[in-house]
Amino acid sequence: MSVTTLDARSSHILDNPAWAALTGPHAHFAERIGHAARYHQDVAPFYAVADEDDPRAWTDLATLVGPGGTASVRGVTQAPQGWEVVRTGHGVQLVDTFVRAEPDADAVRLGPDDVPEILDLVARTEPGPYLPRTVELGTYLGIRHRGRLIALAGERLHPPGWTEISAVCTDPGHRGRGLATRLVRAVAAGIKERGERPFLHAAASNANAIGLYESIGFTLRRRTVFSLVRHTGAAALEETA
Template sequence: MTGHVLDRPVWHSLIGVHTHLARRHGSAARYDPEVSPFAGTEADGDAAWADLRTVLGGGGSAFLPGSPFPVPDDVRVPFRVSVLQMVAPEWRPEPDPEAIELGPADAAEMHDLASRTKPGPFDLRTRELGRYVGYRVDGRLVAMAGERMHPPGYTEVSAVCTDPEFRGRGYAVRAMSTIGSAIVARGETPFLHVATDNPAIGIYERLGFVTRLEYEVAAVVIPGSSPGPVDEPRHPYAE
């Protein structure tokens, strides 16, 4: 296949660093749904959709960033979200010594913080995608950031969020810088996805992120029956 790995970041993550979290059939793969709702394919077209239907199953759903398109007529699309994919090739952040490492014992609090602040899809096992750091005030987790997709040569900065009571204190930038410094130290380039209407774009630009492309994230539901209730896809970048 030709093209840049960031054109299909889910696919390239799931055939590489995140293989252990993948469910794959042919040219399509998805994350374990308990970890992440994203899926991707190696290419566009009918063959990719046939493999994706097998991976998701009848009644199954996923978020597809950028591909495969066009979506078949029988596949339901509850919503589409326009996002920017931003990269920071010149960013050289410094880690914050006050940032704390987040791990399995913090999973419930991380999920609660993300559920309230809605930086994107985040479930109890999402932390398995990579490293996460955060900040506590009086023992309470009030901010965090971490790693998500990991195509070759790149790592996505994700789950950047701060409790509304503690915004304006620089926690988000400090957490991003801590995560970003480790990415750069590995010789990789940080990137991120952000909804086109998110005011945080200005903050990311000041840090050195530049827009590489704009595309849609489509929530799709495959037709057919499923063994249990179908979960309606949740908006991944809701404010």
């Protein structure tokens, strides 16, 4: 797999996209304490800190999750005092460089009434976390076959000027027909119409997905680490004393 890496300095807001979203366009979905924030727990499972090297952020995150609580955060491989890393996953972040965005006549806008069907498709295809109110984060489009939802893509993180394309999935019985490509282009069309730029994330091990996104016109910007961390109840509060 051949990829081109962009200069990270050109899109620095994407170095911490969840924080930028939770303190910006998605602030109405946020629960925030000082330097830490999370989405409402029925919207998305993501947490963020303003700076993972700032002890104050971890103190605030500890208050947010409580003793024994867990948080899914970006960029942490070694937890600070009072925390432990439960598991870590590696991913990639890609940005639009030459995506041919175009609406799709077969794509339908999905809403709260479609959530049971969305959750069923997500459970069968596992594109990533999707919760009962995730649909409220942005535009979600689907393609149906004989009335049944068979493909999905939509908008998730929303840092200023950018929108993440997420939940890209196709029913196993309908793969190989280019449905995912069509939906990604259709979602990208709506993003670009607002004057914003699409980006997305994928598991580093998912070469097929990365190859698909590159063929559509996305370029690797950076490699990422996501960790599930647990607060052990012994945070170094003296740092903020």
